[in-house]
Amino acid sequence: MSLQQFTIDAEPFYAPAANEVDYFQAAYEERVPILLKGPTGCGKTRFVEHMAWRMKRPLISVSCHDDMTAADLVGRYLLEGGETVWKDGPLTQAVREGAICYLDEIVEARQDTTVVIHPLTDDRRALHLEKKNELVAAHPDFFLVISYNPGYQSVVKDLKESTKQRFAALDFAHADPELETKIVVREAGVSADIAAQLVRIATASRNLSNNGLEEGASTRTLIRAGKLISRGIPVADACDMAIIVPLTDDAHVRTALRSAVVACI
Amino acid sequence: MFQRKLDLEELLTDRFGSQSFIVKEYKSTRTLLAQLAGIGPSENWERAIIRLYEANAGPDVLTALWALHRTAIRASQKTDIEAITKSIHEICLSVGTRSTIIAIRAGETFFQNNVHRAHALCLLEGIVALARNAPESIPAFVKRSPNLYQRLEPDDVSRWLIDGINLYPDSKQSRLAYFSLSDPKSLSQLAHYEGRGQFSRHEAHLKHLVRCLWKTDVNLQKEQAEITAASAERLKIRGNIVLVPSTVPRRHKHNQGAYFEAAILHAAAHNRFTKNRFPIRGMKPMQIALTSLIEDARVERLAAQEYPGLAQMWLRFHTVEPTAGAPVARTIHSLFTTLALGLSDPAFQCSDSWIRKGQRLFDAAFSSAPQDQFMAERIARILGNDLGQMRIPFDPKSYAVEPDYRDDGLGLFDFDEADNPDQPPSEIFLDAAKMDRKEDVEDPVQNEDDQDVEGSERARKKPTSQDEELGVVLGLYPEWNEVLQRDQNEFVTVREKSLTPRPSPNWLTEKLSHHAGTAARIEVLARNAQFGRYETTGRALEGDIIDMDAANDVVIALQQGTSPDPRIYVRQKRAKNDVTLGLLIDMSQSTGDIPQGGQETILQMAVISTALLVEGLSAAGDAFGVFAFSSNGKDDVQLASIKSFEEDGAQVQGRLADLTPGLSTRLGSALRFLSNALQKQKTRRKIIIVLTDGEPSDIDMEDPRHLMEDARRAIALSRAKGLDLFCIPLGRSAHKSAATIFGKRNTFPLERIEDLPSRLSALYFKVTG
Numbered sequence A: 001m002s003l004q005q006f007t008i009d010a011e012p013f014y015a016p017a018a019n020e021v022d023y024f025q026a027a028y029e030e031r032v033p034i035l036l037k038g039p040t041g042c043g044k045t046r047f048v049e050h051m052a053w054r055m056k057r058p059l060i061s062v063s064c065h066d067d068m069t070a071a072d073l074v075g076r077y078l079l080e081g082g083e084t085v086w087k088d089g090p091l092t093q094a095v096r097e098g099a100i101c102y103l104d105e106i107v108e109a110r111q112d113t114t115v116v117i118h119p120l121t122d123d124r125r126a127l128h129l130e131k132k133n134e135l136v137a138a139h140p141d142f143f144l145v146i147s148y149n150p151g152y153q154s155v156v157k158d159l160k161e162s163t164k165q166r167f168a169a170l171d172f173a174h175a176d177p178e179l180e181t182k183i184v185v186r187e188a189g190v191s192a193d194i195a196a197q198l199v200r201i202a203t204a205s206r207n208l209s210n211n212g213l214e215e216g217a218s219t220r221t222l223i224r225a226g227k228l229i230s231r232g233i234p235v236a237d238a239c240d241m242a243i244i245v246p247l248t249d250d251a252h253v254r255t256a257l258r259s260a261v262v263a264c265i
Numbered sequence B: 001m002f003q004r005k006l007d008l009e010e011l012l013t014d015r016f017g018s019q020s021f022i023v024k025e026y027k028s029t030r031t032l033l034a035q036l037a038g039i040g041p042s043e044n045w046e047r048a049i050i051r052l053y054e055a056n057a058g059p060d061v062l063t064a065l066w067a068l069h070r071t072a073i074r075a076s077q078k079t080d081i082e083a084i085t086k087s088i089h090e091i092c093l094s095v096g097t098r099s100t101i102i103a104i105r106a107g108e109t110f111f112q113n114n115v116h117r118a119h120a121l122c123l124l125e126g127i128v129a130l131a132r133n134a135p136e137s138i139p140a141f142v143k144r145s146p147n148l149y150q151r152l153e154p155d156d157v158s159r160w161l162i163d164g165i166n167l168y169p170d171s172k173q174s175r176l177a178y179f180s181l182s183d184p185k186s187l188s189q190l191a192h193y194e195g196r197g198q199f200s201r202h203e204a205h206l207k208h209l210v211r212c213l214w215k216t217d218v219n220l221q222k223e224q225a226e227i228t229a230a231s232a233e234r235l236k237i238r239g240n241i242v243l244v245p246s247t248v249p250r251r252h253k254h255n256q257g258a259y260f261e262a263a264i265l266h267a268a269a270h271n272r273f274t275k276n277r278f279p280i281r282g283m284k285p286m287q288i289a290l291t292s293l294i295e296d297a298r299v300e301r302l303a304a305q306e307y308p309g310l311a312q313m314w315l316r317f318h319t320v321e322p323t324a325g326a327p328v329a330r331t332i333h334s335l336f337t338t339l340a341l342g343l344s345d346p347a348f349q350c351s352d353s354w355i356r357k358g359q360r361l362f363d364a365a366f367s368s369a370p371q372d373q374f375m376a377e378r379i380a381r382i383l384g385n386d387l388g389q390m391r392i393p394f395d396p397k398s399y400a401v402e403p404d405y406r407d408d409g410l411g412l413f414d415f416d417e418a419d420n421p422d423q424p425p426s427e428i429f430l431d432a433a434k435m436d437r438k439e440d441v442e443d444p445v446q447n448e449d450d451q452d453v454e455g456s457e458r459a460r461k462k463p464t465s466q467d468e469e470l471g472v473v474l475g476l477y478p479e480w481n482e483v484l485q486r487d488q489n490e491f492v493t494v495r496e497k498s499l500t501p502r503p504s505p506n507w508l509t510e511k512l513s514h515h516a517g518t519a520a521r522i523e524v525l526a527r528n529a530q531f532g533r534y535e536t537t538g539r540a541l542e543g544d545i546i547d548m549d550a551a552n553d554v555v556i557a558l559q560q561g562t563s564p565d566p567r568i569y570v571r572q573k574r575a576k577n578d579v580t581l582g583l584l585i586d587m588s589q590s591t592g593d594i595p596q597g598g599q600e601t602i603l604q605m606a607v608i609s610t611a612l613l614v615e616g617l618s619a620a621g622d623a624f625g626v627f628a629f630s631s632n633g634k635d636d637v638q639l640a641s642i643k644s645f646e647e648d649g650a651q652v653q654g655r656l657a658d659l660t661p662g663l664s665t666r667l668g669s670a671l672r673f674l675s676n677a678l679q680k681q682k683t684r685r686k687i688i689i690v691l692t693d694g695e696p697s698d699i700d701m702e703d704p705r706h707l708m709e710d711a712r713r714a715i716a717l718s719r720a721k722g723l724d725l726f727c728i729p730l731g732r733s734a735h736k737s738a739a740t741i742f743g744k745r746n747t748f749p750l751e752r753i754e755d756l757p758s759r760l761s762a763l764y765f766k767v768t769g
């Protein structure tokens, strides 16, 4: 099994907000695992892709979810043509062969899942395959990155203190309006004017986070709206489809957001 | 006199003959009602008709009523038919055949036009009231009713109607004028109910909108206009409060929302950009009006620089028709409205030199220093001089700001500096001064500032109702002594506070009707919780689903020749009833405060939110108990049981409605009581949620730290017993102490208290989901 498929050939466009590129690079050199904190759709995934490309390392990304167990990360025995074969999970593969492993929204996974990464994040740099009874020493190039959205205030789901403290963290926020406009122009292929309108709308919606909305509109939804607009859909309708309706079911908040869209364009 | 016979058909046949029209009508109606609504022959309907017949209703009334029944039954249900018959019966008892038939026909038109059945039923009830008190006005009211029901909510039509009856108990003539809408009072009342209904409908979204654009909250308050105010009023900005009179300019239903948006965003633009108040000294009324007109244009232009769409939105409200070249009439009204348009719409070309001058001065000033609000004063002085020379009179009494979404402008001026004796106070001045005084009394901002001080003051005062008998003792509880660093046993007496359930409808059921949306969302949460809460156990001996990992291991074990583990199933068990909630509501004196910008007291909000949560809990099938507490020293901690863990929820709303604020907050003891009761419950999870508005205090405690530490200890002990405790602090001052007592992660502060209804339920389903 080769990591070939996980290498990124073309440069993924990433517009840095500050020094995060240099800092990530430094952390990588020292193999200090990284925790990316920030709201959804603000460029965390894109950043990791960009860094992987920049450092010419293959990138294995895993989106974590409710039902994910340790076996989904680490691997399991499977039956193949009457024989049992061990199949490495994505994490194990990255550990053995020296890739960057990006665990997106790690809190979503079951608690036991986070524990398996602990030995990878300290001096041991090893992964224990319990079922196979094997201790995999990490490849020198292996690097672990996880992400976490602190906006979802939740009593039951939160990163354990013991997990958090094993990482160096980079804080992500929505890009400032000027930069975000550039991103939208570039990613959605709309004019700077339209992009500026969309960014205004997003900025306004973010004023409602934790106050009508759980989170405001993300850069991702703006790009979606932009793409619809470039297909000829009127701005207000595209915003309705791509931003407002997905964001909330509350009738009052929707009415307010629709009026805010009118005010922004 | 008629003998009471139960068979109506026989009765009618005896009287009118079996082939008569009326007997045929009766039979066909009976058949239709039976077919469509399953109304059998011997039911109330039949008896009601007999009563009506006995009340001397002639064949005309009966046949008209049956026609109404046949129309109505297509849009409504059995009970509606009964209600209709009952109303007509009462009308028939009070007035003659002619008016009764008018009423019946009116009802029929309502049902025919597919008007909501509630309107039709309300209309008939309204006519009953008229039949008793103002029979002469029935035709006049009926004639206007379609219009009335289009403009007002049915309840408000009834209120308007009762107002008319109460205003003129002894004068037929005046009542007739009222119900024909030719009395100004009748119109102003109508405007009042209309404006009121409509503003409440938009309030929530308007607040979101302002926050969305400018990240600030507007403090919107409804202002009850006087009954005589016949003309539309403007919004008023007073300090940081925006007053919305009940008589704001009216628009058609569909456009009223747009009107309120324009008005509130204009006020918000002032909030944001009018940084100072203009000193009033030496200003004549006309100058005041001009200054505020120019300042209006300035703040709108600044707002539109941030949000370009706003310019267009506001422009739509200008009513001036710009006919090129036509001269502008030399009246204040036409000059001012045209100037307002000219300053708002840079593309507006005007032949009038005064308007053009205004545009030029404003554009120049704005492009050089847009933030300089005193440009308004300077330009107003120049333009005002010109008007003086043109000898155009300004009458402050008849002046109204245009376009009509704009506030009255007086809030921009500083009247405190106006004690110049040479300056005769203008009409405007007087009005404004009156307003300012009122503001002093009502300003809720001040209340909030004082809250902390007052709260502790209050706690110290012994209540006057001391002679009230003490409640039944529920238990003696220890209390932590911070100085001695130990528990003092049996230190506190917790007593029962009895509640008298309020019959429905009461204030609570009324408030709840405005929360239908929240209730619906909570129901969805509850339903999801019901489905979502499974407990999954892998590697079980039996179950419906095979655990793939385990199955894999079996095959592998077989292949490797070892003995397989037979536990290959996943068991999913509904964990439905595996949680019990104990909700504890603080009902101390301070919860009687109305938070800034709110309409309900803190306790009322807590009660409304609880009632909504209770619906959700019942839908989810979770066990729960609800309690409220206050205290009057260590020997009288009062605990009201709204629903014990054993009772069903039947009395919850009635008892909740009976809670009243009073006394102090000995939280720890209340928690100990609840924790004890909750520990006896069988479920795996046991949760306590506390709603409180401040730190613990009591009349016999000088040092507030003591009760705080006691509460912390009560919580620590409960947690050690496996209970989960959370707190929603109500109000900003409660936040810090709640975080100290419950821990930051178990405290869920609200941005605004209005969020409580949805947040309380959301929190519950989140922590249990």
Ligand SMILES: Nc1ncnc2c1ncn2[C@@H]1O[C@H](COP(=O)(O)OP(=O)(O)O)[C@@H](O)[C@H]1O
Residues within 6 Å of the ligand: A013, A014, A015, A016, A017, A038, A039, A040, A041, A042, A043, A044, A045, A046, A047, A175, A183, A187, A219, A220, A223
């Ligand atoms: N700084 C950025 N540079 C380039 N693209 C960005 C940036 N921030 C956001 N994006 C765009 O937003 C989209 C969503 O970002 P993503 O990285 O998937 O968000 P996250 O992982 O934080 O949820 C990306 O696909 C990209 O188009």
Ligand SMILES: [Mg+2]
Residues within 6 Å of the ligand: B266, B270, B292, B296, B406, B407, B408, B409
């Ligand atoms: Mg104004």
